[in-house]
Amino acid sequence: xxxxxxxxxxxxxxxxxxxxxxxxxxxxxxxxxxxxxxxxxxxxxxxxxxxxxxxxxxxxxxxxxxxxxxxxxxxxxxxxxxxxxxxxxxxxxxxxxxxxxxxxxxxxxxxxxxxxxxxxxxxxxxxxxxxxxxxxxxxxxxxxxxxxxxxxxxxxxxxxxxxxxxxxxxxxxxxxxxxxxxxxxxxxxxxxxxxxxxxxxxxxxxxxxxxxxxxxxxxxxxxxxxxxxxxxxxxxxxxxxxxxxxxxxxxxxxxxxxxxxxxxxxxxxxxxxxxxxxxxxxxxxxxxxxxxxxxxxxxxxxxxxxxxxxxxxxxxxxxxxxxxxxxxxxxxxxxxxxxxxxxxxxxxxxxxxxxxxxxxxxxxxxxxxxxxxxxxxxxxxxxxxxxxxxxxxxxxxxxxxxxxxxxxxxxxxxxxxxxxxxxxxxxxxxxxxxxxxxxxxxxxxxxxxxxxxxxxxxxxxxxxxxxxxxxxxxxxxxxxxxxxxxxxxxxxxxxxxxxxxxxxxxxxxxxxxxxxxxxxxxxxxxxxxxxxxxxxxxxxxxxxxxxxxxxxxxxx
Numbered sequence: 001x002x003x004x005x006x007x008x009x010x011x012x013x014x015x016x017x018x019x020x021x022x023x024x025x026x027x028x029x030x031x032x033x034x035x036x037x038x039x040x041x042x043x044x045x046x047x048x049x050x051x052x053x054x055x056x057x058x059x060x061x062x063x064x065x066x067x068x069x070x071x072x073x074x075x076x077x078x079x080x081x082x083x084x085x086x087x088x089x090x091x092x093x094x095x096x097x098x099x100x101x102x103x104x105x106x107x108x109x110x111x112x113x114x115x116x117x118x119x120x121x122x123x124x125x126x127x128x129x130x131x132x133x134x135x136x137x138x139x140x141x142x143x144x145x146x147x148x149x150x151x152x153x154x155x156x157x158x159x160x161x162x163x164x165x166x167x168x169x170x171x172x173x174x175x176x177x178x179x180x181x182x183x184x185x186x187x188x189x190x191x192x193x194x195x196x197x198x199x200x201x202x203x204x205x206x207x208x209x210x211x212x213x214x215x216x217x218x219x220x221x222x223x224x225x226x227x228x229x230x231x232x233x234x235x236x237x238x239x240x241x242x243x244x245x246x247x248x249x250x251x252x253x254x255x256x257x258x259x260x261x262x263x264x265x266x267x268x269x270x271x272x273x274x275x276x277x278x279x280x281x282x283x284x285x286x287x288x289x290x291x292x293x294x295x296x297x298x299x300x301x302x303x304x305x306x307x308x309x310x311x312x313x314x315x316x317x318x319x320x321x322x323x324x325x326x327x328x329x330x331x332x333x334x335x336x337x338x339x340x341x342x343x344x345x346x347x348x349x350x351x352x353x354x355x356x357x358x359x360x361x362x363x364x365x366x367x368x369x370x371x372x373x374x375x376x377x378x379x380x381x382x383x384x385x386x387x388x389x390x391x392x393x394x395x396x397x398x399x400x401x402x403x404x405x406x407x408x409x410x411x412x413x414x415x416x417x418x419x420x421x422x423x424x425x426x427x428x429x430x431x432x433x434x435x436x437x438x439x440x441x442x443x444x445x446x447x448x449x450x451x452x453x454x455x456x457x458x459x460x461x462x463x464x465x466x467x468x469x470x471x472x473x474x475x476x477x478x479x480x481x482x483x484x485x486x487x488x489x490x491x492x493x494x495x496x497x498x499x500x501x502x503x504x505x506x507x508x509x510x511x512x513x514x515x516x517x518x519x520x521x522x523x524x525x526x527x528x529x530x531x532x533x534x535x536x537x538x539x540x541x542x543x544x545x546x547x548x549x550x551x552x553x554x555x556x
């Protein structure tokens with residue numbers, strides 16, 4: 001009888017298993033949330049959208065990814081460089097998300113160092129491993145070899161002419177008086193439509209090469225030249241005399257605007273100082289510097305042309321801007337939530353830095369540059385040590401860690417930081433760590449993150465949400481994206497930018513060093529905030545909404 005029961009059980013267990021799997025499947029289907037396909041949302045980082053996203057169930061395969069509709073689509077990503085800065089790293093992360101759903105991703109960068117760079121090599125290898133195709137568009141150089149230099153001079157200038165040279169005897173320009181008549185005509189065309197200058201007294205090497213290519217009927221990428229020059233004009237600063245480079249292509253721009261809106265800018269074309277200016281508003285050359293409008297060139301002609309073109313400009317619709325908050329990767333969250341891994345990393349890093357386990361570490365993790373505020377952070381750290389000494393507080397030893405150093409380049413700013421540390425005699429309290437892709441070990445080993453970006457602050461600040469995932473409080477500047485991430489007094493403390501923030505940051509350092517419970521509570525609250533709105537699947541859904549909106553408008 002017992003044998004018979006066992007035999008029946010063996011026959012029945014496949015049926016029971018099948019029934020169990022069927023019930024599980026139905027349960028999963030019932031639990032799946034309904035997805036929203038609305039493309040009218042513009043605030044892709046708002047609280048309402050975050051609540052909707054955080055309540056969704058995420059399943060780790062391409063079919064269930066919010067980006068699944070991007071399968072087999074070709075995505076082109078353009079970056080000015082490949083580096084550890086925020087922009088390229090964000091694009092790389094987006095590229096990996098798209099590759100995960102089957103998109104074809106091509107990455108183009110127009111900057112590549114002349115010498116091998118281990119960081120760039122590491123990033124390129126990472127992209128290739130994930131199937132991202134990468135290509136480089138090398139920017140053209142103005143340098144010429146001796147044969148080319150002689151050929152350009154012979155083509156453009158009168159017999160017997162010579163280059164004007166700089167301090168290193170390198171050719172810098174050709175005098176206008178030495179140019180052939182036809183070259184002067186081309187010079188005027190180029191200065192007014194391609195590579196503008198405030199005067200036409202001579203011709204620079206870059207412009208000489210362009211005219212040479214035109215005369216030799218060689219292919220020239222005019223669009224790239226115009227784009228690069230407009231970028232240079234935007235970034236240019238006034239000279240000591242107040243002279244600034246003119247805003248490019250006003251005649252061309254106003255003509256196209258008027259043509260688009262079926263209106264005519266009367267007044268013809270006038271020439272003053274060798275520079276052609278289209279009638280009316282084309283003569284307005286306004287450059288903003290610090291909120292003040294400065295006029296360059298001829299007097300503004302007031303009349304119908306000005307009114308017509310300004311009205312046309314007002315009617316031009318600017319491209320939409322989408323704000324998308326980022327999210328921590330699954331890999332980083334796995335480390336952040338693994339107590340054993342964090343303990344091992346903490347012990348290893350602290351041993352390498354030569355600090356004890358109970359010492360307090362305040363770290364700034366950014367590429368070392370003045371805009372990231374490492375200099376002001378070190379001043380604040382020094383002031384905090386002075387405050388502790390004045391108040392005779394009994395605290396564990398405080399240390400400052402600067403992650404993102406690059407001693408290979410020996411930058412002036414880096415040397416300033418190290419000189420300050422030596423002058424204040426705090427070498428045993430300040431530790432410089434070379435730039436690295438692996439930030440998790442340092443997040444696991446420190447007690448507080450300092451996000452001290454200056455001016456407008458961080459656009460977002462990926463390291464901020466990564467630190468919060470490791471249950472670290474954040475001391476950040478009250479500017480930019482940091483204010484959208486850190487809840488002041490709850491997940492961290494904010495301080496002003498610039499020198500005004502040195503003492504407040506010093507006081508905040510002392511405050512968190514003194515109040516252990518406050519420090520731990522802020523870290524816990526920060527972790528909860530990350531889980532609610534700053535994870536990878538939150539970012540995927542926000543990006544999906546943006547791409548759906550863009551694709552829908554493209555179809556329309």
